[in-house]
Amino acid sequence: MKRALKLGIAALLAACGSMPAVEHHFASEADLLEIQAVLKRDLRVRGSATLARLDADAVQQACNLNGNAPPEPLVKTLEAQQMAAINFPAGSLIGDWKRGESIAQSGRGMQWNDGPKDVAGGSCYNCHQLAPQEASYGTLGPSLLGFGKLRGNSAETQKYAYGRIYNSKAYNLCSQMPRLGHSGTLDEQQIKDLVALLLDPDSPVNK
C-alpha cells in the first residue's frame, strides 16, 4: 500500500502538469490501474476539476509506462498524431503582447476553485523566465527571455511558437509542458496573444 501511495502521488503530480514527473520510475500497467482506482474512489468533482482528467490518454500512458522514454517508433507515431490535431489558424499568429503578458502571469484554470466562466491563464511563469520585469519565475522550462530577438518572427517561427503552446507534446512526446490548446485551457486568441509576447519586437521579452 505504501508503494501504491507513493506511485499515486507521482501520478497526481504528473496529472496536474505543473510539476516534474518523478524520473527513473517505471510503473507497471497494474500499478497505474490501481492508482487510478484509488484516485477515482477518493477524489470528488469540484468546480472545474473533473475526474475525466484521471484517465491517461495514449501519450500519457506511453510516457508513464516507459519512464518518459517510450520506444522511438511509438514516439514518432504519437508525436505525428498530436501534431495533426493542432488547429493552426490561417494568417498572422501574432496577437497583443500586453494581453499575452497577463495570460502568462495567470495560473488560473481547471482548478477546483475555478468556476465554469472563469477565464484560464497559461501559468507560463511557473516554468519559464519571460519579461525581465517579472522577478519571480520557475526554471523547469528554458528561459524564453529574448526569444523573438533570437528567432525572429517569420511565419515559420510564429507557427512553431503557436504549436508549442497548443501542444508541446507534438514536438517532444514526454514534454513536461501542459498541452494548453489541446486541453481547451486556452483559446485561439489567447494563444496568439502569447505568441505576441514571445515574438513581437515591442514585447518586453525582446527588449
Ligand code: HEC
Ligand atoms: C509545467 C511547466 C511548463 C509550463 C507551465 C509552460 N511550459 Fe513551456 N516548456 C516547458 C518545458 C520543460 C520546455 C522544454 C522543452 C520540452 O519540454 O520539450 C518548454 C518549452 C517551451 C517552448 C519551446 C522553447 C524552445 O526553445 O524552443 C516555448 C516557446 C514555451 N515552452 C512556451 C511556453 C508558454 C508561452 C507557456 C505558457 C502558456 C508555457 N511554455 C508554459 C515547461 C512549461
